[in-house]
Amino acid sequence: MAIFRRSRAAPEPFDATRYATSWLLSPFFFGCLRLLFSLFAFATLFFTFGWDCTHSLCESAEHSFSYFTDLTYWGLAFYYLFAALHSLSYAIRGRAWLEGWGRVLGWLHGVFYSTITVFPFLVTIVFFALLFEGSFTSTTDAYRNISMHGLNSLYALVEIILPRTPPHPWLHLVPIILILAAYLGLAYLTYHLDGFYVYDFLDDRIHSRGIVAAYCIGILVGTCIVFVIVRYVIWARVWLTERRWGMEGKFSRRDGMRTRSRDVEMVHVRHKG
Template sequence: MPFNPFASFSGPWDPSHRFETSWLLPPAVLAAFRAVFSIYIFTTLLFIIGWDCSHSSLGGCAEAGDEFSYFTVLTYWGLAFYFAVAAVHTASYAHSGFALLDRFPRSLQYLHSLFYSTITVFPFVVTAVYWGKLYAGPWFPAVYDAWRNVSQHAMNSGLALFEIIMTRTTPQPWIHIVGLILLLALYLGLAYITRATKGFYVYSFLDPAQKGGSGLIAAYVFGIAVGCAIVFAIVQGLIWVRRWVTETKLNKDGKFANADRQAADIEMVQPNKP
């Protein structure tokens, strides 16, 4: 059979509501978890902005504005919005048996799937780059700095794992690798726009004046792109293993909404659909 990167999108969109259900948690509980995660992330981000504004050595909120040039911060905002959107879709499914996402145009449904891929891949990239390259120790003397970095550089991956392990999603289309690499390329452009407009490099390894110059920058950029693709492949494997363990070995097809009486039957008829 020829390779089709869009195979997961043939036929009806998500007929058994895999994006809104868990193999273990009832839909209402899954919606609550997602809502709590979103609230925590938004609270963390807004507290950091308030802290930076009130403790700025320059006065005002200029330093807080600089935060939006960091990939860490942008991906954390992405997690916040994903969990908020996912909580709404899951709550609507728990209430009526139909997710709000079901009523969206197919293009937005595709983008939701890509959104899922970003929040299950980018957090691991952030965590690996930060603790492997940027963090040099010793541990943060201030509790605020420790909490801030643990929230953004460790808990982010924990929340990504929750979405990989606890939901019923299927492996996403491999074409998503292109989207992920494109987003990384767009961020690289933002990083150098920040250098041109604000006068600083968001990450030291992007500075051509460092030892190794442009060649080393190219190596870092290529390495991160390859690492992103590898992480995506690992996530695909984890999702496949989770489905095999929970659905094949444990016979846990999923927890469905009371109003949804067709999900299990549809999944039996169309086992390869998302």
């Protein structure tokens, strides 16, 4: 398969169907599963807003958009929503909505996919390594933190294992690093505008600037390591499911081109047998 072949030729064109389909689940069921995940994520976010504002914590809700955890969780919610629409549109029409987006938006969707399969693991690692104090203060606090710092990685893992997506292109590391740099700017902008650091390890009043820089570099290196691991886990999934098991994917009955291709292949196999 071209996905595993080393070549100096131009990379394969963007295949929207790979992002809309699964090697295991039918497009319709896969779309419904993605939609369910999206609804849970949005429900968690809006419940958090509602709870904070009904318990005199509206300021906390306003500041949530300064936290990388919350921004990443919003990203997961929206990715799963659009991914569900792509899968369901493919199931119903035989053509994913994503196919009509054009090359640039298709590439950006691929970058979006890379971020939601990398950043959640970073959030989980940083939270439990640096921020978690050993217990939750209430049931609501437990629900919020488990959803945003634990289930977020489950969301990412599902999108790594179930779709037919190709491995992350190395080029996607560039926007991922730029997003981290932009967030660092947002964190310090929040301090200058609102007077607080979103994360203590960024506070140079508590730590020396060298320690703060070390934390930032460590997170950058950790992100790159997670990216590489995720990339090769996806590579292994594609190799195992498509090359070893011959599970090319579950396609819509309305996708005439792929249906004809599969029928021709079956006839060829029968004739050969």
